Amino acid sequence: MRAAVLQDIRDIRVLDIPEPRPVAEDDLIVRVKAVGVCGSDLHSYLEGGTTGPTRVKPFVLGHEFSGVLTPDSARKAGLSADALVAVDPSIPCGHCEWCHRGHTNLCPNVKFLGYAPHNGAMAEFVCVPRSAVHLVPDSIDPAGAAILETLGVAIHAMDLARPRLLESVAVLGCGPVGVLLVQLARLAGAGKIIAIDPVEQRTALACDLGADVACRSYAGVADVTEGRGVDLVIEATELIARFRACGALCAYRRPARSRRHSREQPVHPERCGVRAERACRSSFRVACRRFIRGPSRLRREGRSSSRRWRRTTSRSTRRLPPSSNRSRDEMESSRRSFARR
CATH class of the missing domain: 3.90.180.10 (Medium-chain alcohol dehydrogenases, catalytic domain)
Incomplete structure (x- = not known):
């Protein structure tokens, strides 16, 4: 071959x-x-x-x-x-x-x-x-x-972020994962979504797919929010400088358990020696299951309370049977049942 x-x-x-x-x-x-x-x-x-x-x-x-x-x-x-x-x-x-x-x-x-x-x-x-x-x-x-493997990464990040209805969101980095995060934030009921990337064609695509404002640098967030900052920052780059900027963009402090960056909780990437995590057992399986349910299901899950998000995340970590064991008729019946809800 x-x-x-x-x-x-x-x-x-x-x-x-x-x-x-x-x-x-x-x-x-x-x-x-x-x-x-x-x-x-x-x-x-x-x-x-x-x-x-x-x-x-x-x-x-x-x-x-x-x-x-x-x-x-x-x-x-x-x-x-x-x-x-x-x-x-x-x-x-x-x-x-x-x-x-x-x-x-x-x-x-x-x-x-x-x-x-x-x-x-x-x-x-x-x-x-x-x-x-x-x-x-x-x-x-x-x-x-x-692209389901990439979508699984974005869904897992959104589960950890737990966005709330109508709060403002900034996405740092508009590569494939960042653009997917913009779309998921829109489905989750976010208010103003700010896409940040120095490459103009990336922010243009992000705006086409749901972002409200595009900035070439995180410093522009202060201008578009009149100095307030945003409620939630999602970092989708690999640059330490961008990682440090997350805290400066947040408008106020969240409890530590929310895993959000804030001004009062400085970010120290050199201390983040995370080798792996147990928060999600298979983001790929989660992406497959939720993608089959369709955007309407994602939207309803996203607009629910943060407590509902936690329950959804808990369910997503269970071991799932391979989708290949399901017939096409069963999958079609499942999609129709979710659509009626």
């Missing part, structure tokens, strides 16, 4: 490599239909990895993708061969302490597709376990299904 292989730093080539073969009994072969380019893929291309310049062992990039099952795999999974699926790139071992607790995102033996030495989806075929495959509705195209 053909694949885009990262041979070395800034050296990616389209080569012929062997097709993947099922190893375990529940392994499925996915024919890739769409694949996204994540920021981590760019780091791997430019520097050899996400932790700085390093030597590259040839591998295939790509972890945000969707596709269809091959005929043999479709029969094994009980799905039609043309059914579109999204794939969770994080594959836990299923045997360690954290997997048994249900915190598969903390698995030390995790296999993450698209990170060396595990080949990713910039190829014609990928082999994944059945638990990683999620059936998506017919209304979602391959490109939309490929």
